[in-house]
Amino acid sequence: MSPSRIIIIRHAEKPTKPGDEPAIAGIAENGSCDKKSLTPRGWQRAGALVRFFCPLHPPPGFGLLPSIIYAAGAKTKDDSKRPTQTVQPLADLMQSQHVPFIESFGKDDLQAAMTEALTRNGIVLMAWEHHRIPDLAALLHPVPATPDAWPDDRFDVLWVFDHSADGWAFSQIAQRLLNGDDDTVI
Template sequence: MATQKILILRHAEKPNHTAAGVDGNGQLDAKSLTPQGWQRAGALVQFFAPGDKGEPLAPLARPKHLFAAYYDPAADDDSKRPCQTIEPLAAHLGPSSLIDDSVRKDDVDKLIQKASAMDGTVLIAWEHKKIPAIARLLLAQSDPVPDWPDNRFDMVWVFDRIGAVWRLTQVPQLLLAGDSPATFN
């Protein structure tokens, strides 16, 4: 059976004028998460997969398949952040939960083709500017799709398939200080 639920989140916090990016070893890296981003990545583990086999609160679900945007070190506008955001979750879920990072961030058609063919819940970590385009591929043309604000790293879009129709629900993460309960308009 094909996927009935797709969860999409923006990669965690990125470098800005007040916080530098650091890699997993703490070395400065502009293409990596900030320390707050690494905190979010760690907090997402219990958000999506509480305990050893627990299920998160509805409408979330424990992901079976993980996708992150492909990272090309030669590309100025690519980053490691989508993959870094879900690496702790992948480690918690175990060796059967590998991250598929084979799809370039602009190839949202290919991403949805691969993700919707999976059996089980899919979690996608992506660049926020591309997430509305991903949503438009899933939803009916008449369904409104909000833009993803530049300053928000704290939301999950949950897509549930009911028959041939996808429905979008926004779920605030509320994991870190400063996270907002407000959904996007």
């Protein structure tokens, strides 16, 4: 078994750092301030990703509907909740279609997460912390050429890895979901 496609996304928008202007807070599901959660724009992106990956009327050949969803889970109180929050609305919708949602791997459990993902069939979606995404992609063999780093200010791109007899081919898709999203890729 092996997935036909692996899609890796960065979690949605996060709070600004202390002292940054404008100050933008993270908001937990219950509405309280939480620096480990998404910002209001991040929650908007999480909602928009539902129909991005699972459109009501997918075009012929549509290849983004995940067969399984992974998110870097918050393993300690200091870990971000953002990867899980980013794909939770999609996972909730896809639960009725029995699409597994796995959040048992921490952001640094890259080898274990990728090893598990490579045992799956279909399309694998992984939401992760952006500094770790290039290292996660480097676990594919043969390793496809990807950008060396994920920019701090980009929340609006998908990295797509298509499997063939020759290995993994890399491409990117600009989400273009929210006002201000960039049309270019990394």
